[in-house]
Amino acid sequence: MAIPDQPETIATAIEHSTVRRRPTATSAGGLYNSPESTDSSGEDLVKDSGSDDFMDTVDSGVGYSQPPQKHENKTSVLDFAYRPSVPAHRRVKESPLSSDSIFHQLQSHAGLFNLCIVVLVAVNSRLIIENLMKYGFLIKSGFWFSSYSLSDWPLFMCCLSLVVFPFTAFLVEKLAQRKCIPESVVVLLHISITSASVLYPILVILRCDSAFLSGVTLMLLSCVVWLKLVSYAHTSYDMRQLTKSIEKGEAVPNTVNMDYPYSVSFKSLAYFMVAPTLCYQQSYPRTPYIRKGWVFRQVVKLIIFTGVMGFIIEQYINPIVQNSQHPFKGDLLYAIERVLKLSVPNLYVWLCMFYCFFHLWLNILAELLRFGDREFYKDWWNAKTVEDYWRMWNMPVHKWMIRHLYFPCLRQGIPKAVALLIAFLVSALFHELCIAVPCHIFKLWAFGGIMFQVPLVLITHHLQNKFRNSMVGNMIFWFIFSILGQPMCVLLYYHDLMNRKIKLDQS
Structure with missing residues (x-):
């Protein structure tokens, strides 16, 4: 044209x-x-x-x-x-900050995220300067290693002696495979072994005036040994029952994936005791080789974030806690101010702890052992209910609970609500042991904090059903668990520990 x-x-x-x-x-x-x-x-x-x-x-x-x-x-x-007759509005559109645009990713919010980062850096920079002006540099020469740590040698020896319990459990399984002892005796022996693996470290810690960090480390390790031994005994018992079913000619589901005939191997048990899992099985998915350069980078990150975590504890948390009062024995507004002030550094420490242990350490251990399944956590930060959080933030413990506690309860005819309550009860008991025993204080603060999660599970589940596609439960979790719960427990245990030391000095 x-x-x-x-x-x-x-x-x-x-x-x-x-x-x-x-x-x-x-x-x-x-x-x-x-x-x-x-x-x-x-x-x-x-x-x-x-x-x-x-x-x-x-x-x-x-x-x-x-x-x-x-x-x-x-x-x-x-x-x-530009004539007025040209339409200016042609489609139905949402505002960029509406919930549909945010949660369905119809609009990019990278600029707001960058603003949050800038504000976070500015606020924390002010806090760092204010803390240095008020308290000075509090990191001492014994930050990484102190001569006082040598006094904890009984706990170190107890830690080394924990290998006796897996070896004893192996001997019991070997005798059970050869049918040298009846099944009832096998169950009784495993109950004795697993109980001793926890009670023995508790007695050592209570009899020794050790450092809190050393006691927590030993208690955590003993709890891991207990969980692994329970899984080993429970799985081995189930394998023996399946072997009997196969010998009788009964059909076995393909999902079992069991090597027949079932054999007790010390090598598989030794690998299981050091592997980053709490659920025993005869073989695991393996990676073809070890990435040495990757391991080195993760180790460097682990050292850096461990130092950051220790720096925050020494420079920020300790002064706040030492200048506080008992939350239940002072002014209410002052206690709330202390809890809120402690919540920020406590949250940083908790996030660093999660990153160091669940991401760095467990991945390093998995890489060195060529352990293939590395789903140690899921996106728990997006949990819409408290129940979702407990299912996703610690996958090794969650898989253990499902495999050896929750579904066995259901198979015994126990209602789901009661089985869930039992799972929280066991978790609360071990949380209390890992904190109360090293502190030599049994006030059940940690136990009550975990059991308080049960009504929160019901509340957030109700809110999620009422407000679909809502993050109300997620906000409740962050506020109760990170802003209120953990700082409150820190203050309670600290003041109870200080009161105990004062009474010991006066006596």
């Missing part, structure tokens, strides 16, 4: 504009009968009137049957596109 030498008339501009017209027989197959042309000429022209995008559209000739090549044509089209 030839381009006219004269500027377009009004009729010609209307023909090339975005005004909607009824389709006619003469316009069939024309410009306005093409959806692509309608979208580009309509929305692109009036999408952002007066912006550079509009001028680029005009320059490129998008939406016109022929691109305007002369300045006069461009001016005529520009004048017509």
Whole structure:
């Protein structure tokens, strides 16, 4: 089509504009009968009137049957596109900050995320300067190693002696495989071994005036040994029952994936005791080789984040705790202020602890052992209920609970609610042991904190059912668990520990 030498008339501009017209027989197959042309000429022209995008559209000739090549044509089209008759609103659209845009990722919020990072850096920089001006540099020369740690040698010897319990459990299983002892005696011996693996470290810690960190380390290790031995005994018992079923000619599900005949192997038990899992099985998925460079980088990260965690404890948490009062024995507003002030550094320490243990340490251990399944956690930070959080943040413990506690209770006819309560009860008991025993204080603060999660599970589950696609449960979890719960437990145990030391000094 030839381009006219004269500027377009009004009729010609209307023909090339975005005004909607009824389709006619003469316009069939024309410009306005093409959806692509309608979208580009309509929305692109009036999408952002007066912006550079509009001028680029005009320059490129998008939406016109022929691109305007002369300045006069461009001016005529520009004048017509700004007419009041051109529609400014064509589609249903959500605001960028609406819930649909945020949770369905229809809109990028990278700028707001960057703003949060900048504000976080600014606020924490002020806190660092304020803390240094008020307390000075509190990190002492014995930050990494202290001569006082040598006095904890009984706990270290107890830690080394824990290998006796897995070896004894192996001997029991070997005798059971050879049918030298009856099944009832096997169960009784395993109960004795697993109980002793926890009671023995408790007695050692209570009889020795050791450091809190040394006691917590030993208690955590003994609890891990207990969980592993229970899994080993429970799985071995189930394998013996399946072996008897196979020998009787009964059908066994393919999901069992058991090597027949079942054999007791010390090598498999030794690998299981050091592997980053709490659920025993005869073989695990393995990676083909060890990435030495990757391991080195993770070790460097582990050292750095461990130092950051210790720095926050010494420089921030200790002064706040030492200058506080007992939450239940002082001014209520003052206690709330202390808890809120402690919540920020406590949250940083807890996040560093999670990253160091569940991501760095367990992945390092898995890489060195070529352990394949490395789902040590899921996206617990997106949990919409408290129950979702407990299912996702510690996958080794969750798998152990499901395999050796929750579903066995269901198979015995116990209701789901009661089975869930039993799971929380066992978790609360071990949380209390890991904190109360090293502190030599049994006030059940940790036990009550974990059991308080049961009503929170019901509350957040109700809110999630009532408000669909809502993060109310997630906000409740973050507030109760991280902002209120953990700082409160820290203050309670600290003041109870200080009161205990004062009474010992006076006696």
